[in-house]
Amino acid sequence: MMTTVAENNKESKVSGKAGRLQGWLLIATCWLASAGAVLIAPVLPFMQKAFADQPHADILTLIVLVIPGLMIALFSPVMGVLVDVVGRKRLYLISIAVYTVAGILPFFLHSLAAIIATRVVVGIAEAAITTISTALTADYFTGEEREKWLTIQIGSASIVAVAMFAAGGVLGGFAAGWRTPFLVYGGAVLFLPLIAIFLWEPDESKQTRHEAAARPPFPWREIGHVCAMSLFTSVMYFVITIQISFLLTERGVTTPAVIGIGSAIANAGVPFGAFVFHRLSGWAINRLLVMSFAIIAAGFYIVSSVPDVNFLIAGAFVACFGGGMVMPLLLNWTMVRLPFAQRGRGAGGYMAAFFLGNFLSPLVVTAIAAKAGGLFGAVGVLAVVCLAVSLISLVLVVLKRGPTEAVGEHGSIALPH
Numbered sequence: 159m160m161t162t163v164a165e166n167n168k169e170s171k172v173s174g175k176a177g178r179l180q181g182w183l184l185i186a187t188c189w190l191a192s193a194g195a196v197l198i199a200p201v202l203p204f205m206q207k208a209f210a211d212q213p214h215a216d217i218l219t220l221i222v223l224v225i226p227g228l229m230i231a232l233f234s235p236v237m238g239v240l241v242d243v244v245g246r247k248r249l250y251l252i253s254i255a256v257y258t259v260a261g262i263l264p265f266f267l268h269s270l271a272a273i274i275a276t277r278v279v280v281g282i283a284e285a286a287i288t289t290i291s292t293a294l295t296a297d298y299f300t301g302e303e304r305e306k307w308l309t310i311q312i313g314s315a316s317i318v319a320v321a322m323f324a325a326g327g328v329l330g331g332f333a334a335g336w337r338t339p340f341l342v343y344g345g346a347v348l349f350l351p352l353i354a355i356f357l358w359e360p361d362e363s364k365q366t367r368h369e370a371a372a373r374p375p376f377p378w379r380e381i382g383h384v385c386a387m388s389l390f391t392s393v394m395y396f397v398i399t400i401q402i403s404f405l406l407t408e409r410g411v412t413t414p415a416v417i418g419i420g421s422a423i424a425n426a427g428v429p430f431g432a433f434v435f436h437r438l439s440g441w442a443i444n445r446l447l448v449m450s451f452a453i454i455a456a457g458f459y460i461v462s463s464v465p466d467v468n469f470l471i472a473g474a475f476v477a478c479f480g481g482g483m484v485m486p487l488l489l490n491w492t493m494v495r496l497p498f499a500q501r502g503r504g505a506g507g508y509m510a511a512f513f514l515g516n517f518l519s520p521l522v523v524t525a526i527a528a529k530a531g532g533l534f535g536a537v538g539v540l541a542v543v544c545l546a547v548s549l550i551s552l553v554l555v556v557l558k559r560g561p562t563e564a565v566g567e568h569g570s571i572a573l574p575h
Contacts, residue, residue, distance in 0.1 A: 176298035181307050183352055184298070187250075188291045188311050189318040190257060190346055191230065191284040195516070196319045196425070197326040199223060200403050200418040201336035208336060209270050218270045220520050222277055223400065227516030229281025230288065230509055237289040238506020246290050246297075247359045253286035254349050261343025280343075285509065292505035296493050297360040306436070308490050317429045319399075324422040328415050381492050381504055385511040388488045392515020393522055394454055394544060395481040397537065398424055398461075398474045400520050404533060405474070409467045420467070424474030427457075431482020438483075439490070443561035444554045446487050451548035453480030458541035462534045480544075485512070490565040 198205075202219055209215040241249060260279040267273050295307050322342075329338040402421045411417055431450075438446060457477025461470055489508055496504040527536035554560035 179356055180298055181295070181310075183349075183356055184291045184295050185307065185311050185314055187254065187287055187349055187353075189315050190254075191226070191288050191513075192315045192319045193322045195223060195226065196399060196421070197322040197339045197342055198336070199400065200326040200414055200421055201329075201339060202403055203407050203417075204414060205336045212270055215270065218274065220400075222264075222270070222273055224517045224520055225274055225277045226281030226284055227396075227513040229278055229513075230285040231511070231514030231517060233282050233285035234289050234506040234509035234513065235503070236506070237286045238293075238503040238509075240286075241290050241293055241506075242500070242503060245359050246294055247353070247357060249286055250290045250294075250353055250357070251350060253283045253290070254346055254353070257283035257287065258344055258346040261346065262340055265337045265340040281513075285506075285513075288509050289506045292489075292493070292509065294357065294360070296496075296505070304493070308486065308493060310432075311486070311489070314429070317426075319428070320422045320426045324418045326418050328418060381495055381507060384488060384492050384495070385507045388485075388492070388508055388511035389515050389518075390547075391481075391484055391488060392512045393519045394515075394540065395485055396516050396519035397458070397523060397540060398477050398481075400516075401523060401533060401537070402474055405461065405470060405537075406467065408533060409465070409470060411467060420471050424471050425478050427475040427478030427480075428482035428485075431479040431484075432486050433482075434479075435483045435486050439487075439565055442555070443487065443491060443563060443565065444551050446483065447551040447561075448548050448555060450480045450484035450487070451544045451551065453477070453483070455541045455544035455548060456480075458537050458544060462538035462541060487565065491561075 202223060205219045205222065206216055209219065212218070237249075257280055260276045260283065263276040264273045267276070292308070292311070295311065296304060299307050325342070326339045329342070402424055403417050406417050406420050411420065431453075435446065454477050457473050457475070457480060460473025460476060464470055464473065492504050492508045523533070523536045523540075526539050527533050530536050530539050551560070555562075
């Protein structure tokens with residue numbers, strides 16, 4: 159068995175053709191960013207209590223959760239340039255090593271400021287990991303295979319996130335309390351030998367390195383509008399992921415394990431949505447936008463209007479289902495528009511938009527909540543916003559305007575039949 163794997167890997171390197179092993183390895187490293195965030199989400203209310211004596215603890219504990227997202231947003235474009243200019247693999251290995259060490263440090267720290275500092279480092283490492291993984295996926299695969307793996311990247315990450323929600327809640331009940339989930343970051347070290355053995359630097363990246371360095375810093379003309387849409391969508395996408403523990407707490411749920419399980423059930427909607435996108439990827443983009451945002455709006459409305467916890471979780475599931483449809487759509491829309499030498503920048507641009515939305519989402523919700531009478535009122539306002547986006551997209555469908563192409567045909571933008 160081991161001989162067969164080694165032979166297959168050798169053949170892959172020689173032929174330059176990746177297989178399932180490389181695909182899943184690249185996908186699995188992308189799990190690190192999403193899994194690490196949701197792992198600690200269920201214990202945030204308990205972290206707030208632990209640091210209640212420190213100034214602004216309620217805001218700073220939220221920053222602990224979302225600051226890696228801001229770092230990914232700020233540094234992904236930089237990483238996109240670096241991977242196009244200096245190559246992929248070495249930076250990949252360094253970034254995962256840094257992620258592992260910085261990730262577990264909060265277990266030992268007793269200052270929110272120090273914890274936030276380690277989270278900044280984690281976010282910078284995640285910027286490199288997600289950008290390189292996405293770029294290599296686009297490098298190694300073409301056509302329908304590329305569309306498949308980029309969609310799996312979203313869907314599988316959300317499945318892992320579901321497990322991490324539940325695990326974070328359970329681990330939060332251990333003796334070390336909210337600190338325990340941070341130890342899980344240490345598991346990332348297992349990726350280092352796998353990357354070293356089974357992945358390789360694409361030959362084309364070496365041939366075009368100088369050419370890539372001379373290109374514009376970011377392909378605004380090709381994907382600038384897609385990244386802007388990704389930023390807005392990401393803000394909506396993270397509403398449930400970030401706020402679900404607080405929504406459940408406000409409805410009277412106080413046990414970490416129950417919050418974790420409820421959060422996991424809600425976020426299970428994302429992989430189902432990603433699967434539906436994969437089946438419908440031949441549809442016009444604007445039609446998928448109509449459907450996705452209508453579903454998100456319905457989910458937000460249910461969450462904001464029902465007093466029962468079970469119905470709240472059901473509504474959150476619906477919202478996550480819509481998010482699971484639209485995020486892989488935007489990722490594929492970004493990557494298929496770019497040539498090889500710009501994919502690192504493209505991946506960096508998408509990741510910057512996605513994780514800037516991760517950072518901005520709780521700030522947007524907090525600002526709206528101050529005017530709308532609380533967290534549930536804010537979610538209700540966002541339901542109206544998403545419904546408006548769906549209706550605008552519907553008008554574009556009727557007028558045959560906007561993005562009428564599809565992303566799922568032959569790995570490139572194509573008009574639907």
